[in-house]
Amino acid sequence: MPKEMLKGNVAIAEAALRAGLQAYFGYPITPQTELLEHLSRRMVELGRAFVQAESEVAAINMVYGAACAGVRVMTSSSSPGISLMQEGLSYIAGSDIPCVVVDIMRGGPGLGNILPSQGDYYQVTRSAGHGDYHPIVLAPASVQEAIDFTTLAFDLAEKYRHLVIVAADGQIGQMMEPAELPAMQELRKERPAWALTGADGRAPNVITSIYLKGEEMEAYNQRIQTRLAEIKANEKRWVEHRTEDARLLVVGFGTSGRIAYTAVEAAREKGLLVGLLRPQTLYPFPDEALDKLADRVAGILVVEMNAGQMLDDVRLAVGGKVPVSFYGRMGGMVPMPDDILQAIEDVYAQQVEKQAATV
Amino acid sequence: MARGTIHIDQDRCKGCTLCTTVCPQNILVMDEDKLNAKGYHPALLQDPQQECTGCAICAVICPDVCITVFREIPVRASAVATG
Amino acid sequence: MALSEIKAPEGMQVVYQYPESLTEVPTHYCPGCTHGIAHRLVAEALDELGLRERAILVASVGCSVFSYKYFNMDSCEAAHGRAPAMATGIKRASPENIVLTYQGDGDLASIGTAEIIHTASRGEPITTIFINNAIYGMTGGQMAPTSLPGQKTTSSPFGRNVELAGYPIRMSELLAQLDGAAYVVRRSLHNVREVRKAKKAILTAFKVQMEGLGFSMVELLSSCPTNWGITPEDSLKWIEDNMVPYYPPGDYKVTDAVKALI
Numbered sequence: 001m002p003k004e005m006l007k008g009n010v011a012i013a014e015a016a017l018r019a020g021l022q023a024y025f026g027y028p029i030t031p032q033t034e035l036l037e038h039l040s041r042r043m044v045e046l047g048r049a050f051v052q053a054e055s056e057v058a059a060i061n062m063v064y065g066a067a068c069a070g071v072r073v074m075t076s077s078s079s080p081g082i083s084l085m086q087e088g089l090s091y092i093a094g095s096d097i098p099c100v101v102v103d104i105m106r107g108g109p110g111l112g113n114i115l116p117s118q119g120d121y122y123q124v125t126r127s128a129g130h131g132d133y134h135p136i137v138l139a140p141a142s143v144q145e146a147i148d149f150t151t152l153a154f155d156l157a158e159k160y161r162h163l164v165i166v167a168a169d170g171q172i173g174q175m176m177e178p179a180e181l182p183a184m185q186e187l188r189k190e191r192p193a194w195a196l197t198g199a200d201g202r203a204p205n206v207i208t209s210i211y212l213k214g215e216e217m218e219a220y221n222q223r224i225q226t227r228l229a230e231i232k233a234n235e236k237r238w239v240e241h242r243t244e245d246a247r248l249l250v251v252g253f254g255t256s257g258r259i260a261y262t263a264v265e266a267a268r269e270k271g272l273l274v275g276l277l278r279p280q281t282l283y284p285f286p287d288e289a290l291d292k293l294a295d296r297v298a299g300i301l302v303v304e305m306n307a308g309q310m311l312d313d314v315r316l317a318v319g320g321k322v323p324v325s326f327y328g329r330m331g332g333m334v335p336m337p338d339d340i341l342q343a344i345e346d347v348y349a350q351q352v353e354k355q356a357a358t359v
Numbered sequence: 360m361a362r363g364t365i366h367i368d369q370d371r372c373k374g375c376t377l378c379t380t381v382c383p384q385n386i387l388v389m390d391e392d393k394l395n396a397k398g399y400h401p402a403l404l405q406d407p408q409q410e411c412t413g414c415a416i417c418a419v420i421c422p423d424v425c426i427t428v429f430r431e432i433p434v435r436a437s438a439v440a441t442g
Numbered sequence: 443m444a445l446s447e448i449k450a451p452e453g454m455q456v457v458y459q460y461p462e463s464l465t466e467v468p469t470h471y472c473p474g475c476t477h478g479i480a481h482r483l484v485a486e487a488l489d490e491l492g493l494r495e496r497a498i499l500v501a502s503v504g505c506s507v508f509s510y511k512y513f514n515m516d517s518c519e520a521a522h523g524r525a526p527a528m529a530t531g532i533k534r535a536s537p538e539n540i541v542l543t544y545q546g547d548g549d550l551a552s553i554g555t556a557e558i559i560h561t562a563s564r565g566e567p568i569t570t571i572f573i574n575n576a577i578y579g580m581t582g583g584q585m586a587p588t589s590l591p592g593q594k595t596t597s598s599p600f601g602r603n604v605e606l607a608g609y610p611i612r613m614s615e616l617l618a619q620l621d622g623a624a625y626v627v628r629r630s631l632h633n634v635r636e637v638r639k640a641k642k643a644i645l646t647a648f649k650v651q652m653e654g655l656g657f658s659m660v661e662l663l664s665s666c667p668t669n670w671g672i673t674p675e676d677s678l679k680w681i682e683d684n685m686v687p688y689y690p691p692g693d694y695k696v697t698d699a700v701k702a703l704i
Binding site for chain 2 (some may be wrong): 445448451453454455456457458459460461464468469472473474475476477478479482533615633634637638669673674678
């Protein structure tokens with residue numbers, strides 16, 4: 001397919017449509033509303049289900065329903081709306097139901113602002129709701145990745161019967177870049193065997209997240225844990241850039257990872273041996289890759305648009321082998337490449353050169 | 360009929376034109392020659408014949424509370440009170 | 443010069459002046475937006491009843507999200523749709539305060555339907571000012587629960603299709619059925635006569651709260667020139683031609699105790 005100038009939100013919406021999205025339920029909230037608006041036209045044009053729900057709480061429960069009926073379904077929102085959806089997400093996670101949720105993150109906490117942020121990292125990777133589970137979380141850093149990860153999200157959701165969150169900051173949602181959309185997939189005609197379609201000639205399917213007996217609830221949770229182990233074994237995705245000889249490793253995801261790339265290139269121009277690891281899956285986190293790199297580098301600098309959330313996962317992954325520093329902006333502020341470059345230079349001087357001097 | 364006049368805060372005015380549509384005397388216009396700091400043509404009282412009665416209908420419709428309305432202090436009020 | 447300091451010319455007296463219950467911060471509302479008129483009427487009513495110092499505003503999420511910048515009183519920001527719940531909390535904590543919510547149609551009639559119904563049903567003696575302009579303004583013109591059949595919006599690009607999106611909700615009629623609601627009326631802001639009637643209703647609503655008679659709400663048919671895509675003048679006409687027939691102005695709930703007040 002040819003490349004077109006696409007706005008992130010519109011690209012995600014159209015990619016979902018082409019991946020065979022059969023139902024969309026959402027609510028307006030900046031900075032993702034264009035996704036809803038695009039689908040309000042396209043879903044109706046194609047005779048598929050679209051409802052602008054009365055709230056995010058209603059929307060996620062409509063998603064839960066459609067998912068139980070076995071169709072490819074999605075919702076999208078932004079930070080305060082994702083908070084509203086948490087109960088519904090927990091129900092979905094507690095029912096082995098596949099579903100895709102898009103979080104276009106904005107400044108917070110509270111009503112916050114409509115600027116881009118990565119402040120939902122803890123929320124979406126830990127569980128995005130109460131209980132013991134983790135959604136699969138995909139973090140695009142470009143409009144093309146947003147398209148690719150949306151398609152991937154549906155496949156992973158169904159492969160594992162699991163909740164998948166595409167977590168992009170508001171900049172990805174709002175910006176326009178040349179990107180390629182996939183071809184339109186045919187709508188699936190069959191519904192999965194576990195879905196609620198009417199117990200015609202078969203035993204009834206019951207979908208619930210209630211297990212009153214402790215032993216049963218624990219057994220159910222064990223199945224989730226087993227599935228998470230499988231997901232961790234197979235679905236970690238990340239990108240490395242110039243890490244082969246790096247002495248300082250920069251780690252960033254989404255927009256901060258992308259800006260860090262520019263800063264890393266600038267640092268290399270100055271002769272600093274810097275590399276970048278950009279996680280593409282926030283869950284499962286590419287911990288082994290980080291652990292391996294921790295054997296070779298003298299220090300790590302984590303860059304985020306929050307107060308330091310992925311920072312915790314990086315620290316857990318490297319287990320204290322090397323010092324981990326942090327550069328972050330909060331409240332919707334987006335770092336400039338020069339800001340990150342300055343942080344790189346400071347940390348490099350502290351960690352790499354100091355280490356070299358003591359050898 | 361008592362005479363009146365108004366003061367329009369032209370910096371607050373957003374050029375919405377609603378006052379010009381309700382004035383019973385038709386003496387409110389948009390000042391096409393002027394742009395305020397916000398880039399709007401503000402409303403302007405054009406009352407050479409002193410036809411404004413201070414009815415305040417313009418102030419009732421103004422969404423930006425730009426208009427202060429004045430009216431002549433009635434001279435005959437004391438005569439009426441004692442009548 | 444402060445608007446409150448403008449002096450009358452020689453031989454004249456002030457007939458209308460900027461209300462004390464409004465700050466002088468210029469609003470961010472679009473030219474011709476009737477939020478401005480509604481804010482002014484609420485402020486005038488609070489001034490006339492001497493309520494400013496006792497008043498507490500619960501701002502909501504919509505174009506009026508910054509209403510706390512424009513009202514000269516204690517205020518707080520509620521989450522989308524939750525203003526009546528927040529108002530309940532404040533009023534229960536401080537019954538002597540005059541508590542008001544100021545909400546749009548997305549806030550009150552979409553995400554906040556549970557909160558407004560239960561606040562009215564409990565008969566919370568708070569006052570709700572409900573701005574109905576048949577569209578979502580702040581987020582750029584999406585369909586609202588109050589959007590009319592056939593109305594084109596950014597999320598009903600082919601016109602509101604009642605088969606897919608259902609019918610608009612008449613909130614005043616709905617809330618009037620609740621025993622806890624003491625005064626629920628709808629007025630319009632589409633011309634000077636209607637604006638004057640709206641002012642009277644807002645005064646009554648606050649008096650209902652002052653007397654502790656129950657929940658009061660004034661629904662105001664309002665305009666959104668920007669997202670309707672027409673001029674301010676044409677917007678007032680649009681209200682008259684399209685909204686008034688679907689949402690008739692009138693008194694939907696007036697208890698006997700309130701009648702005695704009016």
